[in-house]
Amino acid sequence: MVVDDSAVVRQVLAALLNEAPGIEVLHAVADPLLAIERLRVQWPDVIVLDVEMPRMDGITFLRKIMSERPTPVVICSTLTAKGAQTTAEALAAGAVSIVTKPKLGLKQFLQDASDDLVAAVRAAAKANVKRLVQREPAQAPPAKLTADAVIAPGGRAMAQTTERVVAIGTSTGGTQALEEVLTSLSRVSPGIVIVQHMPEKFTAAFAARLDSLCEIEVREARHNDRVVPGRALIAPGGRHMLLRRSGAQYHVEVVEGPLVNRHRPSVDVLFRSVAKSAGANALGIIMTGMGDDGAAGLLEMRQAGAHTLAQDERSCVVYGMPKEAVKRGGVERSVPLQGIGAEIMRQMAMG
Structure with missing residues (x-):
């Protein structure tokens, strides 16, 4: 499930993730309240979640998810000083990892970072989130230095x-x-x-x-x-x-x-x-x-x-x-x- 108030983010993320082998996007919704309605119908294995959204912020939604049914959550957040504090709170609330996104050039960034996003979702799917009630390696560079x-x-x-x-x-x-x-x-x-x-x-x-x-x-x-x-x-x-x-x-x-x-x-x-x-x-x-x-x-x-x-x-x-x-x-x-x-x-x- 993708939860983000940006239509561009929802569209691009859903397309990128659906193209990845073994990943299917069940829902892409604009805010947590809509997400809650969809969760009553079908629960995803991983949630990709924005932080600042209308009607309910992402951290409140994250805490609700973790208290009701712990689920791997990847935070996809804008990297600013304010966002850093917010994301630290999200990690403390139980998020598995972070993918940062810029304020400008968002669509191109998401397309360029598709391997990172897919890797983050795959890593989250394997996480033992019951231990949570943080940035993993994405696409490897050619050489792994010691x-x-x-x-x-x-x-x-x-x-x-x-x-x-x-x-x-x-x-x-x-x-x-x-x-x-x-x-x-x-x-x-x-x-x-x-x-x-x-x-x-x-x-x-x-x-x-x-x-x-x-x-x-x-x-x-x-x-x-x-x-x-x-x-x-x-x-x-x-x-x-x-x-x-x-x-x-x-x-x-x-x-x-x-x-x-x-x-x-x-x-x-x-x-x-x-x-x-x-x-x-x-x-x-x-x-x-x-x-x-x-x-x-x-x-x-x-x-x-x-x-x-x-x-x-x-x-x-x-x-x-x-x-x-x-x-x-x-x-x-x-x-x-x-x-x-x-x-x-x-x-x-x-x-």
Whole structure:
């Protein structure tokens, strides 16, 4: 089902999705109230939803859907500062992923981005949305770069320091999972660095929302921010984040660079930098998400002496990234989402 007040969007989206093998558009309607009428007749597997619409906004409709019958929802929203905050709320309400659209040249954009849209719908159809009551790779570029494109392998961290660092990587379903983990932490938690696959301009609003809910400080990372107990830094969308150590202090570098594992920020880039700068003084955690970003980096962390965890399959929205990390041998233990906060606090006690 496509729900959007723009006739152009409904027409183009319906045509593009109907052309994709295995996808059929049951309904394309102008607002949530019309959608509710159609849902009484036939319920779709995936809903593509705008946010700002007449009669009922998309977030209210999303919450209604998730409370009545959890269904994979892809947000198709205009990328503005206001929209970033709105979309962060939508992710918190249970949306699986985001496809951004411009205000101008909309029809041409949708046609150019057809592969991304189809990939987003296919990924949503596989999501375990019952775990929700976030941006997946679309059409792959010709080459899939590794963390080597941003940070060289090798190098050893100090054997032991007084401060511990927690590195978390996640993707689809991660917005809700991170909220559950971070809201469970006290102010004496270790410093945390996070990569959540998310488009540029959305991470600031996401971090601000978490900061309002958590006892710890949560913010979008800035270049040279210190990593200190009681603070979580989220990599900005569109840039990589690396951990560095200078003397007795940890800080982050926020850098440009190519897509790694088709993502920027990349979990592998963060995890490799943590392996090099923190080594055995770190805890690596890979959580819900599609693909394999982070699997190689988590193995490097484990080989450097860090403790490593994966979110277990039962509690994941998409058991892709954790599964691949387990397969490659980078995971010491798999734990349910509800237990990750306690593991982080245990890491602090080890310091």
